[in-house]
Amino acid sequence: MTAALHVRNVGWATRGAHIVQGVSLDVQPGEMLGLIGPNGSGKSTVLRLLSGILAPTTGEVLLAGQSLRALPRRALARQLAFVSQMADTQDAIDVWDAVELGRTPWLSALQPLSAEDGRIVRAALAAVGLEHKQRSAWSTLSGGERQRVHIARALAQQPGVLLLDEPTNHLDIHQQLSLMQLVRGLPITKVVALHDLNQALACDRLAVMRTGQLVAHGTPQQILTPALLQDVFKVQVSELVDPQDGALVLRFKPL
Amino acid sequence: MLRLILLSTAALAVLAVAILLGVAIGETRLSPTVVYQVLANQLAGAQYPVDPIDQGIVWNYRLARALVAASCGAGLAISGVILQSLLRNALAEPYLLGISAGASTGAVLVSVAGLGAGAISMTTGAFFGAVCAFALVALLAHAAGSGGLRNSAQIVLAGIAGSQLFNALTSLIITKSGSAEQARGIMFWLLGNLSGVRWGDTLLTAGVAVAGIAVCAWHARALDAFTFGSESAAALGVPVRRVQLVLLLVAALITAVMVSIVGAIGFVGLVIPHAARFMVGVRHRRLIPASALMGAVFLIAADVISRTLIPGQVLPIGVITALVGAPVFAGILLKGRGGRA
Amino acid sequence: MPIRRLAFSTLCAAMLAGAAFSASATEYPLQLHNCGHTLKFDKAPASVVTIGQAGTEMLYALGLGDKVAGTSLWFNAVQPRFKAVNDKVPRLADNDPSFESVIGKRPALVVSQFEWMVGKEGVVGTREQFHDLRIATYAMPSDCEGKNNLSGADGTRTAAYDVNALYKSVQQLAQIFDVEARGKALVDELRQRQAQAVAELKSSKLQNVSAALWFSSADLAIDPYMAGQKGVAGYMLQTLGLRNIVTSAEEWPTVGWETIAKANPSILIIARMDRRRFPADDYQKKLGFLKKDPVTQHMDAVKNNRIVIVDADALQGSIRMVDGMEQIAQAALRLQGAAR
Numbered sequence: 001m002t003a004a005l006h007v008r009n010v011g012w013a014t015r016g017a018h019i020v021q022g023v024s025l026d027v028q029p030g031e032m033l034g035l036i037g038p039n040g041s042g043k044s045t046v047l048r049l050l051s052g053i054l055a056p057t058t059g060e061v062l063l064a065g066q067s068l069r070a071l072p073r074r075a076l077a078r079q080l081a082f083v084s085q086m087a088d089t090q091d092a093i094d095v096w097d098a099v100e101l102g103r104t105p106w107l108s109a110l111q112p113l114s115a116e117d118g119r120i121v122r123a124a125l126a127a128v129g130l131e132h133k134q135r136s137a138w139s140t141l142s143g144g145e146r147q148r149v150h151i152a153r154a155l156a157q158q159p160g161v162l163l164l165d166e167p168t169n170h171l172d173i174h175q176q177l178s179l180m181q182l183v184r185g186l187p188i189t190k191v192v193a194l195h196d197l198n199q200a201l202a203c204d205r206l207a208v209m210r211t212g213q214l215v216a217h218g219t220p221q222q223i224l225t226p227a228l229l230q231d232v233f234k235v236q237v238s239e240l241v242d243p244q245d246g247a248l249v250l251r252f253k254p255l
Numbered sequence: 256m257l258r259l260i261l262l263s264t265a266a267l268a269v270l271a272v273a274i275l276l277g278v279a280i281g282e283t284r285l286s287p288t289v290v291y292q293v294l295a296n297q298l299a300g301a302q303y304p305v306d307p308i309d310q311g312i313v314w315n316y317r318l319a320r321a322l323v324a325a326s327c328g329a330g331l332a333i334s335g336v337i338l339q340s341l342l343r344n345a346l347a348e349p350y351l352l353g354i355s356a357g358a359s360t361g362a363v364l365v366s367v368a369g370l371g372a373g374a375i376s377m378t379t380g381a382f383f384g385a386v387c388a389f390a391l392v393a394l395l396a397h398a399a400g401s402g403g404l405r406n407s408a409q410i411v412l413a414g415i416a417g418s419q420l421f422n423a424l425t426s427l428i429i430t431k432s433g434s435a436e437q438a439r440g441i442m443f444w445l446l447g448n449l450s451g452v453r454w455g456d457t458l459l460t461a462g463v464a465v466a467g468i469a470v471c472a473w474h475a476r477a478l479d480a481f482t483f484g485s486e487s488a489a490a491l492g493v494p495v496r497r498v499q500l501v502l503l504l505v506a507a508l509i510t511a512v513m514v515s516i517v518g519a520i521g522f523v524g525l526v527i528p529h530a531a532r533f534m535v536g537v538r539h540r541r542l543i544p545a546s547a548l549m550g551a552v553f554l555i556a557a558d559v560i561s562r563t564l565i566p567g568q569v570l571p572i573g574v575i576t577a578l579v580g581a582p583v584f585a586g587i588l589l590k591g592r593g594g595r596a
Numbered sequence: 597m598p599i600r601r602l603a604f605s606t607l608c609a610a611m612l613a614g615a616a617f618s619a620s621a622t623e624y625p626l627q628l629h630n631c632g633h634t635l636k637f638d639k640a641p642a643s644v645v646t647i648g649q650a651g652t653e654m655l656y657a658l659g660l661g662d663k664v665a666g667t668s669l670w671f672n673a674v675q676p677r678f679k680a681v682n683d684k685v686p687r688l689a690d691n692d693p694s695f696e697s698v699i700g701k702r703p704a705l706v707v708s709q710f711e712w713m714v715g716k717e718g719v720v721g722t723r724e725q726f727h728d729l730r731i732a733t734y735a736m737p738s739d740c741e742g743k744n745n746l747s748g749a750d751g752t753r754t755a756a757y758d759v760n761a762l763y764k765s766v767q768q769l770a771q772i773f774d775v776e777a778r779g780k781a782l783v784d785e786l787r788q789r790q791a792q793a794v795a796e797l798k799s800s801k802l803q804n805v806s807a808a809l810w811f812s813s814a815d816l817a818i819d820p821y822m823a824g825q826k827g828v829a830g831y832m833l834q835t836l837g838l839r840n841i842v843t844s845a846e847e848w849p850t851v852g853w854e855t856i857a858k859a860n861p862s863i864l865i866i867a868r869m870d871r872r873r874f875p876a877d878d879y880q881k882k883l884g885f886l887k888k889d890p891v892t893q894h895m896d897a898v899k900n901n902r903i904v905i906v907d908a909d910a911l912q913g914s915i916r917m918v919d920g921m922e923q924i925a926q927a928a929l930r931l932q933g934a935a936r
Contacts, residue, residue, distance in 0.1 A: 053489050077492025084490070087483040090345065091537045097479075104480050105492035109473050150483075157491070283858045308857045311891030316854055366814065369873055376875065377815050443814065443850070450852060451818035562852070567843055569819060569852055 002065060004029040004161055004189040010049055010059035020045045020212045021058070027161070027191055032184060034200045034220075035193040037209030038233060043193040044085070044165055046209065050191060051082035051163050063161070077105035081154035082163045086170075088146070089138060096134045098149050099124055102156025124155040128182060144175030151182070164192045168199065197224065197233070198250060208232055224250065266548050270325065277321030277555040278313055282562050282569065285309060315453060323452045324558045325551035326460035327513045328523055332531070332550025333471050333543055334506040335524030340478045340539070341499055342407040348525035349510040352410070352503075353417030355519040357388020358511065360421045362518075363428045363441050377444065378515050384421070385511035392417035393503075407485075410503075446571030447520035449558050456516050467509045468547050474502060475539040482537070520557075520573045522580030523550055529587050553579075622774040630768065631711070631740040633723055635732050640774040641704035647693060647720060648709020649674075650914030651736060651765075655707065656681050657915055658770055658778050665701040668693040669713065672870045672909045675916070695721045705732045705772070709914075710739050734769065737761040738828070738913030757831040759790070762913055782915070789918045790835070793925040797836050800929055807838040808856055809865040811848055811908065813876040816885055819850040820876070823865075828913045832921050836928070838863070857891045863931060864897040865924060869908035879905055902931045 003026035011021035020042040027033050027050075035043045048054040050061055052068040061068045063079060081102070102124065103117045125131045128148040133141070141149065147167055154162055164183065168176040180199055183190060194200050200220060207217040210232050216223055229237045229252075236253040279290045292303035293313040331349055338347040350356070361384020362377045364370040370380065396413035429438050471478075477498045480488040489495045510524075531546040557575040564570060626637040643665040646652040652667045653675055661681035668689040674682045688697045692713060698706060698720060706726055708714035714723055714733055723733045738761045763783045770779020809823035823829030825840055827847030833840045841859035842851050864886070868879040875881055883903065886892045897903060904927035910920025 051490060053486060073489070073494055074492040077490065082490040084484075084486055087487050089482050089484075090343075091482055092532070093482055093537050097538060098482070101480060101482065101491060104476055107476065109476055282852045282854045307894040308860070308891055311889075311894060312854050312857065315890040366874060441814070443818075448818060451815050453817060567851075567855070569850065 002029075003027055003062075004064065005050060005191070006062040006065075007050065008059050008062065010046075010056045010061060012045055012049055012054060013057045018212060020049065023049075023059075023209075023214045025207055025214060025217050027189060028205075029160075029189050030187070031204040032190045032192065032202075034203035034206045035191060035209065036195075036197065036200050036206055040211070041209040042212040043209050045212075047082070047163050047165050047191065047193050051080060052076050053082065074105045077157060077159075079159055080161045080163065081157040081159035083147075083150045083154050083165065083167060085165045087150060091138070093138050094135050095125070095130060095138070095141070095149055096121065098138065099152045099156050102153040105157060120158065121156050124152040127155055127186070128152045142175070144171050144179060147171065147175075147179060148182070151179075155186070159188065161189045161191070162186065164190065166193050166195055168194075168196065197229075197252070200224070201248060201250065221248075230255065266544065270548060270551055273552040273555045274318070274321045274325060277324065277559055278317045280559050280563060281312070281317050282567075283312075285313065289313070319454045319457045320449050320452050320558065321555055322457045323460050323517065324449060324554040326457070326464035327517055327520065328527075328550035328552070328554030329547035330460070330464040330467055330509040330513050330550075331520065331523040331554075332527035332546040333467055334509050335528045336531075336539070336542060336546050337471060337478070337502045337506040338524070339528055340481055341502060342411060343481070343484065344407060344411065345529070346525065347411070348521075349506060350418070350519070350521065350524070351414040352507055352510070353388040353392040353414050353421060354385045354507055354510045355514050355521075356418040356421035356425070357391075358382070358385040358514040359425045359441075359445055359519060360384045360388070360428070361515075362444055363425050367438075367441060368428050368431075381515035381518075382511055385507075385514055388417050388421050389507045389511065391420075443571055444518040446573035447518040447576070449517050449572060450569060452516065460513060460516060463509055463512045464547075467505055468543065470501070470505050471539075471543045474498060475543060478502075478539040518571075518573070520554070520576055522576045522584075523554060526580040526584045526587075527553060530583065533587060533590075622771050622776060624774075626771065628768055628772070631735040631737065633727075633733070633735075635734065635772075637732065637772055641732070641772065643701070643703045644705040644707055645688070645698050645701050645703040646707045646709075647698070647713045648707070648736070649909070650709045650738075650912055650916075651707035651734075651769075652682075653678060654766060654769060654915055657782055658766070658773065658775055660769075660773055660775065661685065663773065665703050666693075666698070668698075669709065671912075692719045695725065699726075699729055699731065703731060705734060707734045707736070707769070709736050711735060715740070734772070736765045736913070737768075738765065756826040756834075757828050757913065759831065759835075759917070762786070762915070762917065766915070786915060786918050790921055793918070793921045794835060794837070797925050797928060800932055805838050805863060805928070806841050806859070806861040807833050807863045807865060808841050808859070808861040809833065809867070809906075809911075810882060811867045811911070812869070812874050812882075814874055816875045816881060817889070819852050820856075821848045822851045822856070823847075823911070824849045828917060829911045832911070832917065832924065833865075836921060836925055838924075838928070853889070853892060857895055860896050862897060863902045863904055863928060864895070865904045865906055867908040867911060868905050871908075904928060904931070 005027035007023055007025050010023045012019050023046060035046060037043050045054065049056050055069065063071065063076070068076060099121050100113065103113065103121065107113070107117070122131065125134060128151055130145065130148055130152060133145065167183065168179055171179065180202065183192065184202060192203070200206055201224070203220060205218060206220055206223045208215050208223060208228065215232060216228060226237050229235055234255060236255055238251045238253070240249045240251055241247070242249050279285070279287060289305060289309050290313055292301070292305050293310050295301035296303055296305060296310070297314050334349040338349060338351060339345060358381040361380040361382065364384065365375050365380030366377050392410070392413045395416060396410040399409045399413060429441060477488070477493045480491045480493045485495050527550045528542070528546050531542055531549050535541040535545040557572050557579065561570040561572045561575045624637060624639050628635045642663070644655065644663055645666040646655060646664060646668065648669045649671050652664065655661065655664055656678040661678070664685045666686050666688040668687065669692060670690050706714065712718065713720050714726070714735060716722060723735070726733045738757070741758070741761050763786070766783050767779050770776045809829050811821045811823065813820040822842045823833065823840065824842055824844045824846045826845050830840050841856065841861045842849065844851065866879050866882045869877055871877050876885070886898045886903070892898055904924055906920050906923045910916045910923065
């Protein structure tokens, strides 16, 4: 099975500083890959390199076998969608229009929206559960709803790969849970940068970043070992099992 | 499609009415019959006997001026739309890029410092001043951002720096070599002055305005994509750098041409986009034509008012746009809507 | 006996002459009121610096060229008859001089043509600044009487320009410098020439002649600077019996061509000057514009070539003003003659 995204020895430097270097990994189609690491480890940068927003200074990223550099932007935007951390606006845009923006890479400059496009937008809204708020103004939405609009917009792009940069930041706990559940349920390849290590448990695979380098990747069980957690995150961990459903839960203690 | 045709027709009708009013109302009283007869003579080949002075006033003075006012208003308004959308700043407006300040410096260099000894007109001087100032600001922003427009604050600050510099130069030239009479001539130009425009200017300004609107309309979808920032636009497949470059150049060029012909008329680029958003929403497909139309009508009205408010005296048009624009802006802010949450 | 009568008459004549001369000698200490200030002179000033061509040429006309230590603020070349004198006088600045350059000449008196040069908001300085240094200042009444220089770009005349302000300047300066006879002679000459110009026009029975005076414009097609009602140029038109179609009270208001064309004055007066700051400074360009502009070309004055050209320096409140009036009168008469 060819990798959805093939990252080959990718690095990014600016003003003489290497922010990211020597990152190589494969993102398997349909999986949810969690990108974890402490602050400043380069997670956001890696995500941007994967999305094509940043061009790597070394190495390359291949999307379904094609280098991102070679793909025209619109073609790229049709296969890959990126949701950044805090995309906000002061404009009085409504939910429908915000999601409709996702059709941009599919429409040429003067082409109006077709019925098919409308259907896709509606489907995206349904997927995130915001159909009833189609005409609500952006300013009236809660943080969680706003994130869901961003995800709906990304879905409207009909991508094969979805990249999310810490989507649950600044959200209430119930919003965090429902959002992650939503993301998990999407039938496309997902790469999610995460802060919360308990959320990381739900990913298919994890990639751990430290000071710009990939230090480990594998299943959560393989990765979230006490040794690694102590080394990278500087915490002690106890693994617990929830008696209700047998799920693994991590409890963290300072060193 | 039908809706589009109906809307376009309605818009053009509104514009035509505004232009007609601009032609009929002016410094001196001309009866509507005379105005009608002149227009009929010129446009429909009618043979009404009209005093040649009245004919010249209606056709060469007032009509040319109304068309230039419409073009300038439309041009400045869509420049404002471009800048507010690209820079994600509700207070952005064409003069932010230092263009107006540069134009003033160019104009005073010609008329007060005597550069060119009467061979170069103020308009030419103003245009080159505007272009120089913008080039300087762009270079400064580029250098500050180490090669990109990643942060719109850079260009705003660079524009402020450029404006301050060129405004200081203008003041220096005026105080150093200007008599009261010269300072007065410049003052009138610095606040906007449509009195010297003739048909040649009409062709230039109308051409630039129409071309500018066309380019903007082409980029309507791209401008929408900037709603959540330039990174978001890039993620949607918009060639961000290219779009920013093209549209900023267009805005700068429109502004430079307009300012060099009619002087610095403020508030149009700032207020009209807000008023338009208030009426038609934020989608650029509607916002751009709406802003253009509202800008055109606004400036025609301002020109008429500037000529008729005080009998026998013509006020600078920039005074009128400020006097009207400021309260309107305040009203929009207070109402809470107006395209900005 | 005849010799004695001759001697007696001669003596009388000499005494009379002496009396006449002594009667016109200034009595010092002299006290003058000038534009809101009281000036005191113990003797004729030893030296004077002028700011403004009108004051400069007035002093030259009074034969006081050797007392002028420095000149400034020139609008055009000095009158040819004063060239020799002027060449010996240092020019401090073509435009406004600095305060220090003026006091550097250590004058006893500064003569200022405009209040915006030396006055409450004076570019060179305030009158008090000079008085503090014991330098007297004389502000020419033409610019301060009946005029509010704090409003309007060139100041707004509250009362119409009065030529007596000009005569007053001559008389007061003559008094200050103890040359009253010369002053009187100059004033008489100006009065007589003006009266002659007016009389000639009156006798020609020009009826209902309206006029407009175009000074210059910031840009060729832009609203021009025209002579207003109450300024010096307006006074000239009025005295000559011409009706100024511009109704504004300002000295040089901007009036739209539309208004001027609709008013359709009988004659148009345009200014000729050496300055080339605005394209319209060149009177040839003014003529070209008038003939080509789609509105102005239909004006009666343009169609029938009733355009008078007058020197710009003759349009100020100075001794040249009467030159301007003579020029306008002559040209108007010629036009009238040509029309018949």
